[in-house]
Amino acid sequence: xxxxxxxxxxxxxxxxxxxxxxxxxxxxxxxxxxxxxxxxxxxxxxxxxxxxxxxxxxxxxxxxxxxxxxxxxxxxxxxxxxxxxxxxxxxxxxxxxxxxxxxxxxxxxxxxxxxxxxxxxxxxxxxxxxxxxxxxxxxxxxxxxxxxxxxxxxxxxxxxxxxxxxxxxxxxxxxxxxxxxxxxxxxxxxxxxxxxxxxxxxxxxxxxxxxxxxxxxxxxxxxxxxxxxxxxxxxxxxxxxxxxxxxxxx
Amino acid sequence: xxxxxxxxxxxxxxxxxxxxxxxxxxxxxxxxxxxxxxxxxxxxxxxxxxxxxxxxxxxxxxxxxxxxxxxxxxxxxxxxxxxxxxxxxxxxxxxxxxxxxxxxxxxxxxxxxxxxxxxxxxxxxxxxxxxxxxxxxxxxxxxxxxxxxxxxxxxxxxxxxxxxxxxxxxxxxxxxxxxxxxxxxxxxxxxxxxxxxxxxxxxxxxxxxxxxxxxxxxxxxxx
Numbered sequence: 001x002x003x004x005x006x007x008x009x010x011x012x013x014x015x016x017x018x019x020x021x022x023x024x025x026x027x028x029x030x031x032x033x034x035x036x037x038x039x040x041x042x043x044x045x046x047x048x049x050x051x052x053x054x055x056x057x058x059x060x061x062x063x064x065x066x067x068x069x070x071x072x073x074x075x076x077x078x079x080x081x082x083x084x085x086x087x088x089x090x091x092x093x094x095x096x097x098x099x100x101x102x103x104x105x106x107x108x109x110x111x112x113x114x115x116x117x118x119x120x121x122x123x124x125x126x127x128x129x130x131x132x133x134x135x136x137x138x139x140x141x142x143x144x145x146x147x148x149x150x151x152x153x154x155x156x157x158x159x160x161x162x163x164x165x166x167x168x169x170x171x172x173x174x175x176x177x178x179x180x181x182x183x184x185x186x187x188x189x190x191x192x193x194x195x196x197x198x199x200x201x202x203x204x205x206x207x208x209x210x211x212x213x214x215x216x217x218x219x220x221x222x223x224x225x226x227x228x229x230x231x232x233x234x235x236x237x238x239x240x241x242x243x244x245x246x247x248x249x250x
Numbered sequence: 251x252x253x254x255x256x257x258x259x260x261x262x263x264x265x266x267x268x269x270x271x272x273x274x275x276x277x278x279x280x281x282x283x284x285x286x287x288x289x290x291x292x293x294x295x296x297x298x299x300x301x302x303x304x305x306x307x308x309x310x311x312x313x314x315x316x317x318x319x320x321x322x323x324x325x326x327x328x329x330x331x332x333x334x335x336x337x338x339x340x341x342x343x344x345x346x347x348x349x350x351x352x353x354x355x356x357x358x359x360x361x362x363x364x365x366x367x368x369x370x371x372x373x374x375x376x377x378x379x380x381x382x383x384x385x386x387x388x389x390x391x392x393x394x395x396x397x398x399x400x401x402x403x404x405x406x407x408x409x410x411x412x413x414x415x416x417x418x419x420x421x422x423x424x425x426x427x428x429x430x431x432x433x434x435x436x437x438x439x440x441x442x443x444x445x446x447x448x449x450x451x452x453x454x455x456x457x458x459x460x461x462x463x464x465x466x467x468x469x470x471x472x473x
Contacts, residue, residue, distance in 0.1 A: 017341075063380075071345060072343065072345040072347030073351065074349070077350075088399070098344060100344060104338060104339055105337050105339065106338070120442065154287060168351055172335070172338035172339045173338070175260075199270030200253050201335055202259070203254075203259055203261055206260070207254060207258075207260050210255075210337065210338055210341070211338055212335040213264060213331045214260065215331075215335075215357075215429070216356070216425070216429040216432045217356040218351070218352050218356065219348070219351040219352040222335055222351035222352065223351050230437065231437050231439075234432050234435045234436065235432060236261070236435075237261055237264070237265070237432075237434065237435035238435030240259070240261045240262075241261070241265065244256045244262070
């Protein structure tokens with residue numbers, strides 16, 4: 001099949017950037033979307049042109065590295081998958097496909113389709129951790145956790161931090177990401193020590209990074225490759241309110 | 251900055267939006283209930299008693315001030331939040347497929363709210379200002395009669411503005427009702443489906459009742 005690609009090319013952060021058209025011929029329907037980019041890049045290299053820079057790592061849908069805003073949606077037209085798990089059989093012969101980087105003030109473009117997602121790392125280091133006792137490792141089942149709580153915590157922890165929620169949100173809000181990271185600890189006994197402190201610091205960092213405000217459109221949940229639930233955002237709102245109300249210090 | 255004050259935070263501001271929104275929703279319940287008295291079709295007798303109570307009772311007077319504060323806070327916070335949202339994506343996408351992941355009215359709350367504000371200016375000019383003038387000058391004021399005067403087919407543009415107002419209200423509520431609960435953290439597997447259902451019915455029934463008022467008066471069903 002033949003795909004008419006319109007790809008965002010941007011030399012560096014200072015460059016304005018523009019969409020450029022590439023016709024990719026002999027695309028196999030079994031190729032992944034990223035493999036199609038590999039084929040195109042090989043051609044560009046042999047032609048002596050600059051290949052398209054894009055993020056990718058495990059190509060198994062679990063690392064959260066690949067991005068790409070494909071035809072107006074993060075990770076393309078399919079639900080619950082990352083771009084590396086998107087295959088060309090999801091498109092038709094002769095389709096025009098527009099590919100852009102994640103767009104957010106907090107995710108500056110480094111080059112072409114690669115954006116800097118360090119803002120997420122800074123949100124995590126603000127409070128996304130637990131204190132652990134030194135000494136020998138404890139027996140796995142020493143701390144009892146109700147199965148439903150463990151399931152909810154696990155579902156929140158499934159977040160791979162790819163940034164699709166920010167990319168999909170009309171306000172570039174990072175609430176789904178931050179709420180998943182807050183929830184996975186707030187639900188478990190190990191996360192109780194820093195519980196109030198954590199949510200306050202992570203939300204403050206999120207705001208400082210310049211992400212927008214949540215307006216509950218639900219776009220993040222619909223586009224999340226790991227189907228992280230909006231329930232996490234409500235939980236974070238509760239956690240934040242009680243942390244602010246009950247904090248016994250300035 | 252490792253922490254920030256509640257009202258500077260995105261979550262704190264959203265909670266102000268939610269609380270003022272729910273307060274304005276409670277006002278809608280009172281407003282639609284009292285206005286629905288015109289459907290008794292008793293020449294506005296019951297309605298005028300109720301509206302006289304609303305415009306003269308001292309407790310309601312105090313609540314009226316609260317209502318204005320509620321509106322101002324709701325609008326002020328929405329402007330604050332929107333300004334930050336606009337800054338959060340300085341370079342826009344070339345292609346966005348919004349309908350694939352969210353409802354158009356959820357993405358258009360600012361536009362719907364602005365339409366509502368424009369409607370509100372006309373609406374206050376039609377009823378609130380003349381009532382206040384009458385009270386100030388110590389004159390009698392018949393709200394039912396002024397309703398009949400304003401909602402005649404000759405004033406078709408008023409009826410059009412009112413219908414546009416209630417349609418905006420309906421879609422604003424369709425998102426806002428359930429969104430307020432989510433912002434306050436009230437998301438529960440047992441109760442949220444109920445909240446969503448109530449929200450949908452509320453956003454249909456209340457605007458529909460409001461819409462029927464100018465229509466039924468213009469066509470002489472209510473005299």
